Amino acid sequence: MPNLGGPELLIVLAVLLLLFGATRLPKLARSMGQAGKEFKEGMKDGYRAEPVEGPCPFCEVKVPADSKFCPGCGKSSDEIVAQKSREAAEKKPA
Ligand SMILES: [Zn+2]
16 A cells, blocks of 8 residues: 655645646636736727717707717716617617
């Protein structure tokens, strides 16, 4: 019977940890980093891709594309974009 004492067991565990760490940790770190990067880029894209333009969904006053607030009701561009996407989502059935 092989002598598997504490130190040998620890070495085996260390080797297993190294093997698992070498194959799984970089993958995990990469996918986490990628998700974080895509999330950030998505936030940026969302901000750029939805300029406030056309009529305000609250008061129908035309909002200039680069305006931060509606000149009619004073709603912020964030609120207007959110309301517009909400209305768009309501129009088309899921
Ligand atoms: Zn308005």
